[in-house]
Amino acid sequence: MKKYKSILLLLLLFAKVEAQEVVGISPWGPNDEIGTLNMMTEASKLQILSRIASGKSYDLSVEYFVGMPSFHALGDPPYQYWLTHTPNGTIVDNPNGMGEAMNRKVSYTGDAISMYTHMGTHIDALNHFGLNGKIWNGYSPEEHLGDKGWKKTGAETIPIIIARGVLIDIRSAKGERLLPNYRITAEDIKEALKKQHLALQPGDVVLIRTGQAQYYQQASEYLDNYPGISLDAVKWLVEDQQIMLLGADNLSLEAFPPERADNWVPVHTYLLAEKGMMFIEQMNLEPLAEDRVFEFAFIASSLKLRGASGAPMRPIALPVNKLK
Template sequence: MKEAWARWGEEDEAGAVNAIGARQVCDAAALVREGRAFNLAQPISGATAVPKHRSGILHLLGRDGGDYAAGARRPGGFQFSEDTIVMPVHSGTHIDALCHCWYDDQLYNGFSGDTVRSFGAGRCGVDKLPPLVTRGVLLDCVRANGGELVDGASIGLDLVRKALAAAEAEPREGDAILIRTGWQERQAPGANVDFNAEPGIDVEAAEFLAESGVSVVGADNFALEALPFPQGKVFPVHQRLIRDYGIPILEGLVLGELAQAGAKTFLFFCAPLRIVGGTGSPVAPVAVL
């Protein structure tokens, strides 16, 4: 942990994504062979399922066709529409910043938990994360498992290694590791989603990926890790990856179509919104084969 904190300097707030340099970007670009781009994000609407402790998503048009039907002015014949979105940043497909969780009153790199205030995070906010352009590796744990992973199933190191073998890849510095659990594919749009039960990786698997030097870990589920948590633990994978290793987490990815295309390694890019002091950001990651 201390080694991960010290690696990029005492004032670093970006963590493991610092490992993505020009070499990683160029190597990832060289993986493009077919020119097929896959949007890995969920649609955003008022029907998007959100945990009950968070507000729902509001999509409101401030100007629409009805305004003109009611007699709104049309200077020069010009008409337009515009809208407003109000949503929790940790909903749908999103990235967790390094200020999202901590313990012992210390964030990643030893910054005080007191720096996260009601007006935003003074340290490790999502605005400190650069655009992520690197090699993506799809770990299709459903296929590696030989079938559906039931809710609560723990994806351990053995299954992760099996999925890596199927992808013909080893995790390396700067990688974005994307884990298909199948959970998102089982959720019907607008359904009453149970956010307390899902398959996900365990701490040992997370530590293996972190020690391999990867820059980001994501999955197609709500919390990356298995729910319910192991006895006596609360978000143990989040604590290790975000707080201890400085690795941001992607959640709510859409990976079914990418898996059906037989993706293994590919160009991956994702740009968080630069929300100053934000604990996360909605994102629309893209994989290019």
């Protein structure tokens, strides 16, 4: 009996170790700031670009507009837009000193925006979430966070992304709208891939369609109990399939309430802090799904916002020829 108790205690200790969440140290070196995006090479980019089948392209981003979905519930500012110059206002104010005749001839419109960096289609940088006081690769705020942003892993470090992209259409595979707060499992992803006759490859950019982008123009519906990916599904993609980047069409990738009692964003911290994998949120995957384009060349670039924890991004997909 004593022997079995020892074995049980040992198993419990192992289980406790497995459940611990700790910041990952990069296999790409002590100065790494881009994590799994290091998987891209000139050869891998050329390989997928050489398979482009036509000039057809798909815009995977959403529009920015006043009233768009946002994280204002957490205290972050909503999207704001205002005009700084209008044709008639220029005539009245004469800001350029050119006079009424010139300003009536040459109309002038100018505008400005104010927004949270995690609005619309955007990528989360590796400094967005950390664990136990540190972010990816062990960087600490005491050493690397200044009043003007992070000195490490800021959005300005994110390279242009060119890779094989794969759409995993969970919404179509299920055949109906996903239930509120539904957590997409690894089995859901495997089932969808089987229906799409597609296999993942190391270094892929994987985009998860929940169908939530259909409601993007109505913020209240888009934000309402949206479905998302589960921790076990993400672990299967990262650890078993060795993908490079993840994206989805919902507000925050994962579903809420959180599936762990000790972490309110376990998918975020697993990807960003533990594995060094960035991800893209609030994508528009409807055009790809409508045309059943499941494999493509994925090309994306984000704004180089120095020190920022995220940045707007406009990804595109270019369909590719199937390999023989």
